[in-house]
Amino acid sequence: MSVEVLKTKAEQGLADQFTAARSGLPGAGNAWAEGLRDAAWETYRSAGLPHRRIEEWKYTDLRALLRDAYPPAPALTEALTRDDISAALGPALAALDCHRLVVVNGQLRLELSDAGGLEGKGELLSLGDALGDPSDWLKQTLAQANPPRNDTVVALNTALMTGGAALRIADNVKLNKPVHIVHMLTSREAASVTTRNVVVVGAGAKVTLLESYVSHGTAPAQRNAVTELVAGDGSRVHHIKFQNENLETAHLTSWMTRLGADVTYDAFQFSLGARLARNQIFVAFAGEGSRSHVSGAVLARGRQHNDTTMVIDHGVPACESREFNKLVLDGSARGIVQCKAIVRKDAQKTDGHQMARALMLSEAAEFDSKPELEIFADDVVCGHGSTSGQVDEEHLFYLRARGIPEPQARALLIAAFIGEAIEKVENESIREAFLNFTGSWLAGEGA
Amino acid sequence: MLEIKNLHVKIADEDTEILKGIDLTLPKGEVHAIMGPNGSGKSTLAYVLAGKPDYEITGGTITWNGEDITGMSPDERAARGIFLAFQYPIEIPGVATMTFLRTSLNAVRKARGEEQLSTPEFMRVVREKADELKVSSDKLKRPLNVGFSGGEKKRQEILQMSLLEPTLCVLDETDSGLDIDALKIVADGVNALRGPERAMLVITHYQRLLNYIVPDKVHVLSNGKIVRTGGKELALELEKSGYAEFGEAAA
Numbered sequence: 051m052s053v054e055v056l057k058t059k060a061e062q063g064l065a066d067q068f069t070a071a072r073s074g075l076p077g078a079g080n081a082w083a084e085g086l087r088d089a090a091w092e093t094y095r096s097a098g099l100p101h102r103r104i105e106e107w108k109y110t111d112l113r114a115l116l117r118d119a120y121p122p123a124p125a126l127t128e129a130l131t132r133d134d135i136s137a138a139l140g141p142a143l144a145a146l147d148c149h150r151l152v153v154v155n156g157q158l159r160l161e162l163s164d165a166g167g168l169e170g171k172g173e174l175l176s177l178g179d180a181l182g183d184p185s186d187w188l189k190q191t192l193a194q195a196n197p198p199r200n201d202t203v204v205a206l207n208t209a210l211m212t213g214g215a216a217l218r219i220a221d222n223v224k225l226n227k228p229v230h231i232v233h234m235l236t237s238r239e240a241a242s243v244t245t246r247n248v249v250v251v252g253a254g255a256k257v258t259l260l261e262s263y264v265s266h267g268t269a270p271a272q273r274n275a276v277t278e279l280v281a282g283d284g285s286r287v288h289h290i291k292f293q294n295e296n297l298e299t300a301h302l303t304s305w306m307t308r309l310g311a312d313v314t315y316d317a318f319q320f321s322l323g324a325r326l327a328r329n330q331i332f333v334a335f336a337g338e339g340s341r342s343h344v345s346g347a348v349l350a351r352g353r354q355h356n357d358t359t360m361v362i363d364h365g366v367p368a369c370e371s372r373e374f375n376k377l378v379l380d381g382s383a384r385g386i387v388q389c390k391a392i393v394r395k396d397a398q399k400t401d402g403h404q405m406a407r408a409l410m411l412s413e414a415a416e417f418d419s420k421p422e423l424e425i426f427a428d429d430v431v432c433g434h435g436s437t438s439g440q441v442d443e444e445h446l447f448y449l450r451a452r453g454i455p456e457p458q459a460r461a462l463l464i465a466a467f468i469g470e471a472i473e474k475v476e477n478e479s480i481r482e483a484f485l486n487f488t489g490s491w492l493a494g495e496g497a
Numbered sequence: 498m499l500e501i502k503n504l505h506v507k508i509a510d511e512d513t514e515i516l517k518g519i520d521l522t523l524p525k526g527e528v529h530a531i532m533g534p535n536g537s538g539k540s541t542l543a544y545v546l547a548g549k550p551d552y553e554i555t556g557g558t559i560t561w562n563g564e565d566i567t568g569m570s571p572d573e574r575a576a577r578g579i580f581l582a583f584q585y586p587i588e589i590p591g592v593a594t595m596t597f598l599r600t601s602l603n604a605v606r607k608a609r610g611e612e613q614l615s616t617p618e619f620m621r622v623v624r625e626k627a628d629e630l631k632v633s634s635d636k637l638k639r640p641l642n643v644g645f646s647g648g649e650k651k652r653q654e655i656l657q658m659s660l661l662e663p664t665l666c667v668l669d670e671t672d673s674g675l676d677i678d679a680l681k682i683v684a685d686g687v688n689a690l691r692g693p694e695r696a697m698l699v700i701t702h703y704q705r706l707l708n709y710i711v712p713d714k715v716h717v718l719s720n721g722k723i724v725r726t727g728g729k730e731l732a733l734e735l736e737k738s739g740y741a742e743f744g745e746a747a748a
């Protein structure tokens with residue numbers, strides 16, 4: 051019929067995996083779940099992995115960057131202890147007072163979680179289990195929160211997902227402690243993991259959702275993670291990602307978010323790890339009077355490649371969107387920020403602004419920024435900006451003239467630069483943890 | 498003692514010479530003023546003493562306490578007690594003033610072989626010096642100099658100076674942009690640091706400051722050279738005659 055699309059070894063490997071796994075994947079036998087997987091599979095099969103001729107992927111050519119498809123990590127592996135989880139998170143985040151949900155090798159593991167405090171606040175399901183017997187809210191949300199069209203990475207996730215957290219926060223519930231979903235991979239061999247979280251925040255509810263992505267061990271890994279989030283009218287959601295996976299990891303995450311009316315959505319992503327990271331954030335405004343502030347901080351060195359790609363879709367009037375990303379790039383690291391803001395015909399009184407700033411610590415580092423505005427309404431205020439530069443020599447001289455040795459002066463200025471982004475994190479413990487990680491990263495500078 | 502001999506300086510990537518053979522001897526315990534028209538090279542001299550990388554020394558020597566400082570980095574010079582109060586103190590967004598003061602003080606103390614101050618001790622010392630200079634605690638909570646007026650920035654400079662207790666103080670037009678009350682506060686701060694172990698080089702365009710910080714000697718810098726040296730009365734003379742005979746018209 052059509053010409054052969056799946057050309058590379060990795061593309062073919064994924065196809066083989068799907069064929070082999072299909073009948074054993076969670077939800078097999080359930081018509082709804084199988085229908086979702088098969089439709090998603092078709093999207094992937096007809097397009098293959100995204101490559102540089104696909105506009106959204108021109109800086110991150112997965113056909114070239116992914117050589118092999120690693121086998122899925124086995125669900126049941128050697129015993130993983132709470133200490134292992136703490137060690138992978140680092141002391142500051144391990145100590146976070148939170149509702150902790152632990153997802154290991156693609157499955158929510160309640161025996162490693164601390165979810166008791168969520169009882170009576172809504173509903174928590176293990177997605178892997180729920181796919182075979184889905185509740186209504188899950189059926190109404192999964193693959194529907196804000197699905198990007200023809201994104202084959204998201205399609206692959208739907209086809210191959212093995213589990214994750216499905217969490218519903220009831221209307222008007224205000225959670226004082228953050229919900230912390232810890233995503234870990236433990237394997238001695240190269241392995242892949244495909245997880246999916248579905249979060250529905252009820253009207254008037256308030257929640258801080260932190261997702262951490264960390265490694266246990268140094269084995270090469272491929273991660274494809276999706277979080278779908280629906281924020282009900284009048285809710286307040288802080289959505290934070292911490293990514294510190296090992297440097298052999300290809301990290302692909304997609305956040306698909308739909309906001310009701312009068313929602314405050316503050317998202318922040320902090321990336322330190324992974325060899326290759328693609329952070330996709332899709333936000334759709336579905337109710338008036340909402341605001342979405344998406345910020346991020348990236349620290350990359352060596353040969354790390356970090357791509358943050360956002361699509362902010364204003365479909366209704368009177369919403370505000372801000373995207374603010376800061377990157378520190380050393381060695382021959384490559385940082386990418388792409389943000390497309392769509393303002394549809396009805397979305398009058400939209401107020402949108404995006405800014406990306408990179409601090410370049412070496413000649414070989416590279417920064418690409420691609421802002422895009424697609425505006426179909428006439429009464430809107432939209433803007434964008436992007437800068438890249440080195441550590442300011444005047445600032446450096448001033449600090450050194452006050453006795454601060456050069457490496458320390460530089461570290462102070464780099465921390466100040468990235469601190470301006472990290473400041474956006476409202477939760478003090480999480481913010482302090484991120485500042486600590488920055489300090490450690492800087493202490494290893496040039497290593 | 499600061500000894501500058503036949504100092505020639507140009508901008509690093511250009512050929513224009515700015516300082517064209519400066520000779521100056523400043524013993525400890527003395528305060529010398531440098532006066533001169535705009536563009537005569539006063540700030541260049543100050544920067545070169547502090548070790549700013551934009552300038553290149555093409556001839557001559559600078560020694561401080563017998564040690565050649567020309568090859569030293571700015572922080573090494575600070576460690577040896579050299580302090581420049583900037584003509585235009587810069588704003589550094591994102592660096593908290595207190596973090597900066599503490600890092601600076603600890604770095605200098607470490608270089609001098611002194612103990613680091615504990616947090617309460619540090620807070621107390623800063624509070625005390627800030628009160629003397631009428632710097633409000635609200636200003637100390639902000640990022641370094643961000644949103645400060647010219648006068649507030651100058652007071653921050655003197656606050657830093659009194660914390661670091663340098664032995665060679667170079668003040669580059671600390672008086673400019675200050676009203677008379679602020680000028681008195683700053684002058685009091687500077688005078689409090691005068692002492693037998695300390696040398697001061699006070700750069701100014703106007704005689705006014707020298708009513709409050711009375712110098713032992715006055716040098717007139719014009720077109721990259723010291724063209725006259727005299728006692729404090731030379732400043733008054735310049736106030737009357739202006740810099741016309743020293744090339745002010747060119748500025």
Ligand SMILES: Nc1ncnc2c1ncn2[C@@H]1O[C@H](COP(=O)(O)OP(=O)(O)O)[C@@H](O)[C@H]1O
Binds near residue numbers: 515533537541542
């Ligand atoms: N970094 C620099 N780049 C270019 N020109 C400079 C620089 N620094 C000083 N100059 C020039 O050198 C001369 C002396 O400047 P400066 O030392 O600032 O004088 P003053 O402080 O006496 O007003 C001026 O002509 C000035 O334009």
Ligand SMILES: [Mg+2]
Binds near residue numbers: 541584669
């Ligand atoms: Mg000057």
